[in-house]
Amino acid sequence: MSRRNPSQTHGGQADRTARSAVSTMADLLQLTGTPVERPQAAERIPVVLRHLHAGECLVLEGAPVDALFFVRAGTFKIFRTDEDGYEQVLAFAIRGEVLGFDALCMASYPVAISALEASAVHVVPCSDIPSLSQALPAFGQMLQHCGSRTLAHSRELVDIMAAVASEVRLARFLIQHSRRMADCGLSPSRFLLRMGRREIASLLGVAHETVSRSFTTLAALGLIQVCDREVGIRDMDGLAAFARSTRRPMDAPLIVRARLPANGSMPAQSRRPTVHRLAA
Amino acid sequence: MSRRNPSQTHGGQADRTARSAVSTMADLLQLTGTPVERPQAAERIPVVLRHLHAGECLVLEGAPVDALFFVRAGTFKIFRTDEDGYEQVLAFAIRGEVLGFDALCMASYPVAISALEASAVHVVPCSDIPSLSQALPAFGQMLQHCGSRTLAHSRELVDIMAAVASEVRLARFLIQHSRRMADCGLSPSRFLLRMGRREIASLLGVAHETVSRSFTTLAALGLIQVCDREVGIRDMDGLAAFARSTRRPMDAPLIVRARLPANGSMPAQSRRPTVHRLAA
DNA sequence: CGCTGTCTTGAACTGTCTCAACCATGGTGG
DNA sequence: CCACCATGGTTGAGACAGTTCAAGACAGCG
Numbered sequence: 001m002s003r004r005n006p007s008q009t010h011g012g013q014a015d016r017t018a019r020s021a022v023s024t025m026a027d028l029l030q031l032t033g034t035p036v037e038r039p040q041a042a043e044r045i046p047v048v049l050r051h052l053h054a055g056e057c058l059v060l061e062g063a064p065v066d067a068l069f070f071v072r073a074g075t076f077k078i079f080r081t082d083e084d085g086y087e088q089v090l091a092f093a094i095r096g097e098v099l100g101f102d103a104l105c106m107a108s109y110p111v112a113i114s115a116l117e118a119s120a121v122h123v124v125p126c127s128d129i130p131s132l133s134q135a136l137p138a139f140g141q142m143l144q145h146c147g148s149r150t151l152a153h154s155r156e157l158v159d160i161m162a163a164v165a166s167e168v169r170l171a172r173f174l175i176q177h178s179r180r181m182a183d184c185g186l187s188p189s190r191f192l193l194r195m196g197r198r199e200i201a202s203l204l205g206v207a208h209e210t211v212s213r214s215f216t217t218l219a220a221l222g223l224i225q226v227c228d229r230e231v232g233i234r235d236m237d238g239l240a241a242f243a244r245s246t247r248r249p250m251d252a253p254l255i256v257r258a259r260l261p262a263n264g265s266m267p268a269q270s271r272r273p274t275v276h277r278l279a280a
Numbered sequence: 281m282s283r284r285n286p287s288q289t290h291g292g293q294a295d296r297t298a299r300s301a302v303s304t305m306a307d308l309l310q311l312t313g314t315p316v317e318r319p320q321a322a323e324r325i326p327v328v329l330r331h332l333h334a335g336e337c338l339v340l341e342g343a344p345v346d347a348l349f350f351v352r353a354g355t356f357k358i359f360r361t362d363e364d365g366y367e368q369v370l371a372f373a374i375r376g377e378v379l380g381f382d383a384l385c386m387a388s389y390p391v392a393i394s395a396l397e398a399s400a401v402h403v404v405p406c407s408d409i410p411s412l413s414q415a416l417p418a419f420g421q422m423l424q425h426c427g428s429r430t431l432a433h434s435r436e437l438v439d440i441m442a443a444v445a446s447e448v449r450l451a452r453f454l455i456q457h458s459r460r461m462a463d464c465g466l467s468p469s470r471f472l473l474r475m476g477r478r479e480i481a482s483l484l485g486v487a488h489e490t491v492s493r494s495f496t497t498l499a500a501l502g503l504i505q506v507c508d509r510e511v512g513i514r515d516m517d518g519l520a521a522f523a524r525s526t527r528r529p530m531d532a533p534l535i536v537r538a539r540l541p542a543n544g545s546m547p548a549q550s551r552r553p554t555v556h557r558l559a560a
Numbered sequence: 561c562g563c564t565g566t567c568t569t570g571a572a573c574t575g576t577c578t579c580a581a582c583c584a585t586g587g588t589g590g
Numbered sequence: 591c592c593a594c595c596a597t598g599g600t601t602g603a604g605a606c607a608g609t610t611c612a613a614g615a616c617a618g619c620g
Contacts, residue, residue, distance in 0.1 A: 086526040104428035148384035154434035205442045246366040
């Protein structure tokens with residue numbers, strides 16, 4: 001299952017690159033997008049920055065809760081592994097999001113978290129949270145804000161998974177992802193997915209083959225353009241309209257997914273262009 | 281859709297029964313199960329108790345965010361309605377849980393919340409949150425705790441919906457519900473579902489007929505006992521084992537759900553016993 | 561180079577959706 | 591009081607979509 005996983009949690013040598021800068025409150029507020037009333041706090045707070053390489057595990061499922069994290073850079077996968085080895089992905093997290101908030105009310109982490117690419121997080125020891133919250137009201141606000149946003153995300157995900165058709169699930173996922181990318185200041189219509197088909201499939205609750213097929217279907221409809229993990233959204237309005245389908249679209253829409261247009265609207269390009277990347 | 285809905289939000293006359301007691305901090309901490317370090321706060325805080333009757337709406341989707349709620353009694357349904365009228369249930373909330381936490385980071389409620397039975401909530405105006413958090417550290421802790429718990433719930437739900445087989449989804453739902461009932465001090469093995477099949481179906485992401493069939497299947501397996509909305513868990517371990525099935529159970533387990541035992545293990549009783557309620 | 565892992569595509573099976581009855585209940589009003 | 595209707599739950603039958611098994615293409619890596 002786990003591909004390369006060189007250092008569990010952080011096997012000794014990770015600590016080398018770990019401890020580094022101590023951030024300011026203003027920095028964290030800006031990172032998390034917390035709307036703060038009194039932007040007074042240029043206070044330095046004792047959170048360290050930890051770097052992780054692709055595939056490295058930040059927290060293990062069942063480990064004692066010792067810290068909270070704020071994603072500075074990179075992408076994370078939040079997942080649970082049941083005893084038969086199946087990996088259930090519960091969320092993906094990117095810059096500005098909090099990790100481990102759901103563990104605050106328990107003794108051990110209910111989920112595992114790993115980095116999908118080279119990433120970095122600010123580490124806030126649990127023991128510091130009460131004192132920080134009291135000393136810096138902005139910190140408490142930030143925690144509230146991030147927790148709230150994470151819950152909203154999770155609720156959105158429930159909405160995504162509730163869609164019947166797999167193409168609709170994928171469309172909703174892409175739209176959510178697009179909005180998140182925009183929130184990070186990146187292009188909402190052209191991005192590189194940091195996760196594999198299998199992980200998307202797990203999140204969406206379908207087989208990975210189905211995700212593959214759904215990608216090609218959406219592409220055949222002219223809504224998106226896909227080249228491996230590189231995704232371009234060609235028709236955002238159309239994609240949004242497609243994503244709105246709930247039950248039986250009532251009329252035509254079911255024809256479109258019956259079979260691909262048959263007249264290769266795709267320029268018959270091989271799956272991996274090898275050279276030209278996702279023509280604009 | 282909405283059955284009787286006499287007062288939208290609270291159409292004037294609801295305010296009559298609304299305003300009442302002002303709670304103490306200790307009361308709320310106990311209600312929400314917040315582990316507090318210094319149980320000093322017997323402080324009285326300005327939160328009012330609001331009563332709702334069955335079917336009444338606490339917040340409307342899209343309404344401006346003005347308050348946060350803590351469930352004192354009853355059951356609530358958190359849901360979203362898309363433009364074609366389909367109601368997507370995102371969660372159920374019971375005693376001790378926070379409502380509206382996901383709205384803290386936005387201007388308007390992303391979801392609607394309605395009472396499934398006669399219920400009561402403590403109302404905390406949003407404008408009071410910063411001052412309360414600063415004046416009473418325990419309040420901030422409580423908010424954190426409840427928000428964290430709600431997120432954990434939502435993540436669990438994702439796990440529930442990720443299950444392939446509908447019976448497994450239902451089994452997981454029942455187990456989660458059972459644990460929640462236990463947390464409230466109620467019996468974990470015998471409870472009355474406050475929501476209809478259609479609402480469970482929406483939450484689980486299946487058709488309501490499928491929920492019905494799954495109920496009968498689980499009952500036929502001897503794992504539970506169902507009589508309309510009254511549910512008894514006969515074999516918690518068996519149910520938990522059944523709920524663990526992820527993908528293709530590998531061997532036998534698929535036989536059990538192939539067809540009901542055929543030898544009516546159910547005493548041929550009509551759906552509604554009319555007199556004897558769910559024999560022990 | 562062969563290996564491994566990811567992604568894609570094909571074909572058959574099967575579970576769930578959908579449509580359709582049916583029954584029981586509860587409320588309404590003649 | 592009972593006919594009537596609306597609601598909620600159950601069950602059956604057919605069709606379709608997704609899972610599953612299987613194969614193949616391609617890239618990265620030792």
